[in-house]
Amino acid sequence: MSAPQLLTREVSPRASWALEQAGLSPLLARLFAARGVRTADELDDGLARLLPPEGMKGMAAAAVLLADTIEAGARICIVADYDCDGATACSVALRGLRMLGARPDTVGYVVPDRAVHGYGLTPTIVELAMQGPESQRPALLMTVDNGIASLAGVAHAQALGLKVLVTDHHLPALVDGVTVVPEAEALVNPNQPGCSFESKNLAGVGVAFYVLLALRSELRRRGRFDAASQPRLDGLLDLVALGTVADVVRLDANNRRLVAQGLRRMRAGRMQPGVAALFSAAGRDASRANAFDLGFALGPRINAAGRLSDMTLGIECLCTDDPARALELARQLDAINRERREIEAGMREQAEAKLDELMQNPALKGDAPPALCIYEAEFHEGVIGIVAGRLKDRLHRPTFVFATGADGQLKGSGRSIPGFHLRDALDLVSKRHPELLKKFGGHAMAAGCTLVEHGFEAFDAAMQQVAREWLDAAALTRTLRTDGPLPAEAFTPETVRELDAQVWGQAFEAPLFCDEVQVISQRIVGERHLKLRLRQGGVLRDAIWFGHIDPVPERGLLAYRLSLDEYQGQQRVQMIVEAMA
Numbered sequence: 021m022s023a024p025q026l027l028t029r030e031v032s033p034r035a036s037w038a039l040e041q042a043g044l045s046p047l048l049a050r051l052f053a054a055r056g057v058r059t060a061d062e063l064d065d066g067l068a069r070l071l072p073p074e075g076m077k078g079m080a081a082a083a084v085l086l087a088d089t090i091e092a093g094a095r096i097c098i099v100a101d102y103d104c105d106g107a108t109a110c111s112v113a114l115r116g117l118r119m120l121g122a123r124p125d126t127v128g129y130v131v132p133d134r135a136v137h138g139y140g141l142t143p144t145i146v147e148l149a150m151q152g153p154e155s156q157r158p159a160l161l162m163t164v165d166n167g168i169a170s171l172a173g174v175a176h177a178q179a180l181g182l183k184v185l186v187t188d189h190h191l192p193a194l195v196d197g198v199t200v201v202p203e204a205e206a207l208v209n210p211n212q213p214g215c216s217f218e219s220k221n222l223a224g225v226g227v228a229f230y231v232l233l234a235l236r237s238e239l240r241r242r243g244r245f246d247a248a249s250q251p252r253l254d255g256l257l258d259l260v261a262l263g264t265v266a267d268v269v270r271l272d273a274n275n276r277r278l279v280a281q282g283l284r285r286m287r288a289g290r291m292q293p294g295v296a297a298l299f300s301a302a303g304r305d306a307s308r309a310n311a312f313d314l315g316f317a318l319g320p321r322i323n324a325a326g327r328l329s330d331m332t333l334g335i336e337c338l339c340t341d342d343p344a345r346a347l348e349l350a351r352q353l354d355a356i357n358r359e360r361r362e363i364e365a366g367m368r369e370q371a372e373a374k375l376d377e378l379m380q381n382p383a384l385k386g387d388a389p390p391a392l393c394i395y396e397a398e399f400h401e402g403v404i405g406i407v408a409g410r411l412k413d414r415l416h417r418p419t420f421v422f423a424t425g426a427d428g429q430l431k432g433s434g435r436s437i438p439g440f441h442l443r444d445a446l447d448l449v450s451k452r453h454p455e456l457l458k459k460f461g462g463h464a465m466a467a468g469c470t471l472v473e474h475g476f477e478a479f480d481a482a483m484q485q486v487a488r489e490w491l492d493a494a495a496l497t498r499t500l501r502t503d504g505p506l507p508a509e510a511f512t513p514e515t516v517r518e519l520d521a522q523v524w525g526q527a528f529e530a531p532l533f534c535d536e537v538q539v540i541s542q543r544i545v546g547e548r549h550l551k552l553r554l555r556q557g558g559v560l561r562d563a564i565w566f567g568h569i570d571p572v573p574e575r576g577l578l579a580y581r582l583s584l585d586e587y588q589g590q591q592r593v594q595m596i597v598e599a600m601a
Contacts, residue, residue, distance in 0.1 A: 108263030165224025225263030266319030
């Protein structure tokens with residue numbers, strides 16, 4: 021991987037001054053101003069500052085539909101998704117509906133098996149929801165984190181006499197270049213046409229939580245309870261925070277409030293038994309929970325179930341109220357995640373060998389192609405998205421990795437770079453080659469598709485062509501935005517704790533500092549990491565570069581984060597290296 025171009029974030033002096041005047045430390049004021057925060061009000065994470073649910077299209081209809089179903093004592097089946105966002109959304113919906121008056125025996129769920137059922141509310145999943153005695157069948161299907169593109173599934177459910185409530189956050193389907201949505205009885209999605217909700221970045225679990233807020237308002241209007249006696253839905257915010265961070269949605273002000281509230285509850289020990297068990301299984305301290313824990317420790321353990329096994333494990337872990345059962349399930353998820361890591365390591369090795377072979381092509385002149393497509397029949401379908409992300413990070417190219425799925429079809433998962441909208445690229449490929457793609461969907465930065473048999477070479481060529489048209493040299497240059505130098509007096513444990521207490525994430529990145537350093541010594545530790553002793557401004561510092569073993573020059577510009585290294589009861593500030601130029 022070539023060294024990225026290091027760019028320093030611009031800071032508005034006016035905004036930084038205003039934030040300091042509001043009581044923030046000079047360092048935090050500078051960091052927040054560099055991320056577009058202009059006033060302290062934007063940092064108010066109180067629940068009263070959340071955008072109201074009434075602003076979301078379809079919300080009133082959804083609340084009425086759910087309230088009518090609960091009051092009739094009819095059954096509701098939640099159709100979940102097989103990732104962490106889907107699992108947390110399912111748990112939030114299950115717990116919330118029961119809190120709001122649905123009898124426990126009338127609320128259940130189904131979740132697709134990635135290899136068997138595919139994604140979303142398919143006709144097959146509708147049939148699965150309808151299995152069992154007629155008296156046990158649902159009257160309403162409620163999708164969480166899926167459904168916006170499930171035209172056939174919604175129609176099939178309605179043909180069987182079911183009502184459908186779609187709650188989702190993904191982009192709608194495109195048919196012949198026209199946006200279409202299913203004709204469900206109610207549809208809630210901030211990204212559906214005509215929705216004016218200010219935050220388009222809610223995760224699926226965030227949408228589910230908002231639906232519960234609207235349902236509570238509707239039941240309050242019907243006299244089921246008043247403002248004093250109504251159920252406290254904020255107890256679900258640990259799940260909302262976990263799903264939001266794990267799904268890597270943009271942390272706009274509204275999402276930061278949801279995550280901050282959830283983290284606050286975790287640190288205080290007020291969380292679901294399953295969340296506490298996941299902290300324990302991951303060896304993390306919930307009393308110091310931060311967004312990094314959710315995105316890189318808890319989230320992957322839930323996701324592993326959907327990748328290699330059955331997401332029912334993840335959902336049951338988050339839904340149980342029995343701490344012992346939760347810990348047992350969390351340990352199973354931890355074991356599955358270790359297996360996922362082993363599979364991923366083998367797949368990455370194979371993918372990088374193919375990449376090295378590709379780079380030998382004289383026509384490339386040592387540079388990577390504008391888009392990267394890798395296929396290996398033996399790849400595990402559940403892990404191809406992770407491998408695509410790793411390769412994308414290494415080469416800074418839009419990347420698709422394909423495997424032959426359990427159904428024999430060619431399944432691809434892609435990850436992209438800024439300036440290349442992956443779902444739109446797939447749409448263009450489908451228009452130019454109508455017989456190539458069986459189905460596709462996703463976002464700007466992540467998408468998936470299914471190809472016709474033997475369609476990989478044609479897809480590769482078509483994606484390369486789109487990339488050549490859309491990406492210029494600047495877009496293909498990897499850049500890393502930093503916050504510039506860190507004052508020497510800020511290298512303290514107190515600074516690290518202050519930074520860790522904030523909510524950082526997608527589009528509100530954690531601080532990355534940049535300083536000139538002299539390398540005093542370097543050595544490999546753990547066979548995979550580079551341990552450095554540095555001199556910075558006359559002071560000796562410790563640093564580590566995870567996953568990097570190549571030697572570094574004696575002097576250079578270092579991009580790094582801060583962490584606390586605890587050893588024998590002592591805390592020392594350590595630099596976590598991200599790049600060196």
